Amino acid sequence: MSIVRVALPLPLPQVFDYLAPDATAADVGRCVTVPFGRGERNGLILALGAAADIEPARLKTVRHIQREVPPLPADWLELVDFVARYYHAPIGEVVALALPPGLRRADGVSGEDEDPLLQIAAAGREALCGARRASKALALLQGLAAAGEGPWRRSVVRALEGGEAVGELLRRGWIRVAERVADRVAPRHAAGAQPEPTPEQTQALEAILGAGPGFKPWLVHGVTGSGKTEVYLRLAAHLLAQGRQVLMLVPEIALTPQLERRVAQRFAAAHVVSLHSALADGARSRGFVQALAGEADIVLGTRLAVFAPLPRLGLILVDEEHDASYKQQEGVRYSARDLAVWRARQRGVPVVLGSATPSLETWYHARSERYALQTLNQRALAATLPAVRCIDTRRLRLDEGLSPALQAALGERLARGEQSLVFLNRRGYAPVLSCPSCGWVSRCPHCSANLVVHLADRRLRCHHCGCDGPIPSACPSCGDQDIRPFGRGTQRVEARLAELFPQARVLRVDRDAARTRRQWESVLATIAEGGADILVGTQMMAKGHDFPNLTLVGVIGADAALHAADFRAPERLFQQLMQVGGRAGRGALAGTVLIQTEYPAHPLYQQLARHDFDAFARMALQERRSAGFPPFTHQAMLRADAPALDAAVDFLRHARRLAEECAPEGLRLYDPVPMRLTRLARRERAQLLIEADQRGVLQGFLAGWVALLYRQRTARELRWQLDVDPLEV
Ligand SMILES: Nc1ncnc2c1ncn2[C@@H]1O[C@H](COP(=O)(O)OP(=O)(O)OP(=O)(O)O)[C@@H](O)[C@H]1O
Numbered sequence: 001m002s003i004v005r006v007a008l009p010l011p012l013p014q015v016f017d018y019l020a021p022d023a024t025a026a027d028v029g030r031c032v033t034v035p036f037g038r039g040e041r042n043g044l045i046l047a048l049g050a051a052a053d054i055e056p057a058r059l060k061t062v063r064h065i066q067r068e069v070p071p072l073p074a075d076w077l078e079l080v081d082f083v084a085r086y087y088h089a090p091i092g093e094v095v096a097l098a099l100p101p102g103l104r105r106a107d108g109v110s111g112e113d114e115d116p117l118l119q120i121a122a123a124g125r126e127a128l129c130g131a132r133r134a135s136k137a138l139a140l141l142q143g144l145a146a147a148g149e150g151p152w153r154r155s156v157v158r159a160l161e162g163g164e165a166v167g168e169l170l171r172r173g174w175i176r177v178a179e180r181v182a183d184r185v186a187p188r189h190a191a192g193a194q195p196e197p198t199p200e201q202t203q204a205l206e207a208i209l210g211a212g213p214g215f216k217p218w219l220v221h222g223v224t225g226s227g228k229t230e231v232y233l234r235l236a237a238h239l240l241a242q243g244r245q246v247l248m249l250v251p252e253i254a255l256t257p258q259l260e261r262r263v264a265q266r267f268a269a270a271h272v273v274s275l276h277s278a279l280a281d282g283a284r285s286r287g288f289v290q291a292l293a294g295e296a297d298i299v300l301g302t303r304l305a306v307f308a309p310l311p312r313l314g315l316i317l318v319d320e321e322h323d324a325s326y327k328q329q330e331g332v333r334y335s336a337r338d339l340a341v342w343r344a345r346q347r348g349v350p351v352v353l354g355s356a357t358p359s360l361e362t363w364y365h366a367r368s369e370r371y372a373l374q375t376l377n378q379r380a381l382a383a384t385l386p387a388v389r390c391i392d393t394r395r396l397r398l399d400e401g402l403s404p405a406l407q408a409a410l411g412e413r414l415a416r417g418e419q420s421l422v423f424l425n426r427r428g429y430a431p432v433l434s435c436p437s438c439g440w441v442s443r444c445p446h447c448s449a450n451l452v453v454h455l456a457d458r459r460l461r462c463h464h465c466g467c468d469g470p471i472p473s474a475c476p477s478c479g480d481q482d483i484r485p486f487g488r489g490t491q492r493v494e495a496r497l498a499e500l501f502p503q504a505r506v507l508r509v510d511r512d513a514a515r516t517r518r519q520w521e522s523v524l525a526t527i528a529e530g531g532a533d534i535l536v537g538t539q540m541m542a543k544g545h546d547f548p549n550l551t552l553v554g555v556i557g558a559d560a561a562l563h564a565a566d567f568r569a570p571e572r573l574f575q576q577l578m579q580v581g582g583r584a585g586r587g588a589l590a591g592t593v594l595i596q597t598e599y600p601a602h603p604l605y606q607q608l609a610r611h612d613f614d615a616f617a618r619m620a621l622q623e624r625r626s627a628g629f630p631p632f633t634h635q636a637m638l639r640a641d642a643p644a645l646d647a648a649v650d651f652l653r654h655a656r657r658l659a660e661e662c663a664p665e666g667l668r669l670y671d672p673v674p675m676r677l678t679r680l681a682r683r684e685r686a687q688l689l690i691e692a693d694q695r696g697v698l699q700g701f702l703a704g705w706v707a708l709l710y711r712q713r714t715a716r717e718l719r720w721q722l723d724v725d726p727l728e729v
């Protein structure tokens with residue numbers, strides 16, 4: 001009689017033992033359905049148990065072991081185990097996060113490929129030789145034949161001219177689905193056009209490929225538009241040709257349909273799998289199983305793709321490695337960037353982190369030679385980086401935040417038929433509605449935040465909890481009708497620009513304008529087709545886009561971030577401005593960036609104007625060293641929330657007392673404090689910071705302390721979470 005140890009998706013730091021009469025070692029890593037309480041749960045078999053913690057007579061028996069899918073391999077189990085240990089999260093929750101929900105349900109996954117590989121069949125070759133009447137189907141077939149031998153992904157064929165006829169070709173038997181293994185032994189990967197690499201790209205490629213296989217972390221620090229993506233694609237091509245799999249992580253796949261398309265076109269014959277949370281269950285499970293079975297050649301995805309099982313893994317790429325979305329901010333708070341490096345070490349493969357604005361942690365690793373550095377200083381296409389200038393707004397009258405100089409520059413671009421972007425990282429019409437006579441402001445009833453005015457759909461909305469209501473016509477407190485939106489967001493600037501430039505097509509690009517992936521793709525298409533003259537955008541516009549006709553970026557409202565309390569605020573501001581500025585002048589036309597500020601002499605803006613990331617990073621690191629911030633210390637944050645602040649703070653005080661009893665030398669415990677946004681969705685939140693100069697000291701302490709915390713009896717309504725390497729402190 002076998003006993004299996006099962007991870008279940010529960011907030012408990014333990015595994016559960018079950019009887020499994022027919023289980024063998026081959027079932028380790030398989031999904032399983034087990035009875036639990038009065039119902040059943042789906043989990044994962046982590047190991048076979050020898051001696052169960054309770055006597056076998058009291059153990060329940062598993063209901064079903066899913067054997068249609070190959071088991072997750074040992075290296076994958078090691079990965080989730082590491083995540084559970086490093087982030088001090090229950091293993092069951094880590095497994096629940098890492099496995100697609102459809103797979104966990106243990107009810108089988110359809111292996112059908114929605115985007116099969118197609119190739120010309122014998123009947124098709126006959127049709128090509130025969131004297132047939134011209135038809136759409138024949139034209140497409142001829143197009144395919146001219147393109148080479150294939151095979152091609154269905155989606156790629158569809159994207160060709162006359163691609164709608166692909167169904168007809170299949171019906172006539174002119175093309176057929178390529179048989180997986182037989183036809184794909186050596187996929188030909190050179191389908192899309194490839195530019196000649198620039199000398200800098202060549203140098204980076206030679207260095208990285210020249211280092212050979214084996215674990216090696218690289219930072220590719222390349223200015224915006226230097227063609228880092230081209231470097232990734234060439235590296236990927238190299239590994240694919242060797243029959244290896246490539247994992248490519250991007251910060252937000254909803255923001256990068258461009259990249260997805262580029263990869264699909266470049267590697268038309270390769271099996272590209274997308275993995276991100278916006279996928280439907282079935283698609284995500286299918287992609288995961290294809291990765292697991294070794295069928296996927298490239299896995300392209302957001303942070304959760306770092307959990308893809310990849311038996312033939314040869315290379316990991318992390319695009320825009322500085323991006324905060326690599327860190328999960330709820331549940332298991334893992335960093336996919338950091339896990340990518342761990343995974344590469346575990347599997348003995350190179351990992352390439354790329355960015356124009358690396359995180360200070362990564363930059364520091366590169367400086368201290370723990371990561372090898374490759375620098376791209378030149379843009380690939382454009383002759384130069386954009387010219388960056390500050391507009392001193394101290395003595396200017398602004399028109400809805402727009403200075404005369406910025407307006408003039410926008411007018412010039414308009415006259416020349418070029419695109420401009422006004423960057424303002426605040427969506428909505430105005431951040432608050434207020435009453436000048438009694439001082440009432442629109443507060444969120446559930447959060448310590450203001451309700452934002454959304455004129456587009458006439459709502460007051462909380463950007464934290466999402467609650468909303470109509471805009472009142474008079475002050476709810478004194479009845480005065482003269483209530484006004486105060487400050488400005490993208491909608492207000494959009495409205496003013498439309499008045500100032502009636503001939504221009506103004507397009508707002510923020511989360512309200514592009515809520516779904518489809519809306520976002522249509523916005524991107526509009527911009528790419530030249531269907532917009534002036535864009536008004538938030539940080540959504542700052543990430544990796546390549547619009548050759550965009551020549552001007554105007555930045556407004558950036559100063560606020562200079563005074564933010566978070567020690568990472570300057571880093572984030574610099575990254576954001578350098579990234580958004582980097583959208584300008586990427587093609588044949590020169591670019592300009594105008595930053596409106598009341599602090600034109602601020603070193604951050606000066607360094608930005610000189611495109612001097614290194615100077616900024618040196619200065620910022622110096623500050624962090626003297627203040628004792630990461631990367632010179634290692635941090636963990638214990639957060640608690642409850643309906644009343646006292647309850648949250650009391651729990652943290654108690655936790656601190658427990659910590660004092662087991663704190664090793666070198667550990668620093670701070671006092672519990674309310675979080676900056678104290679109240680969120682009716683819960684009051686507080687936090688306790690723990691620090692050590694050595695990661696090992698911190699980790700050793702956390703293991704014992706968290707185990708203690710789990711054993712505390714706490715009030716029902718109190719919740720707590722640990723955040724290792726927190727981004728917000
Ligand atoms: N070797 C090359 N020859 C010609 N064009 C190139 C080459 N490499 C890249 N490009 C083009 O240069 C432009 C910028 O490249 P890419 O988008 O890869 O830059 P990037 O470094 O990823 O930029 P960012 O960090 O700003 O997102 C693209 O239009 C790309 O097609």
Ligand SMILES: [Zn+2]
Nearest residue numbers: 444447462465
């Ligand atoms: Zn709220």
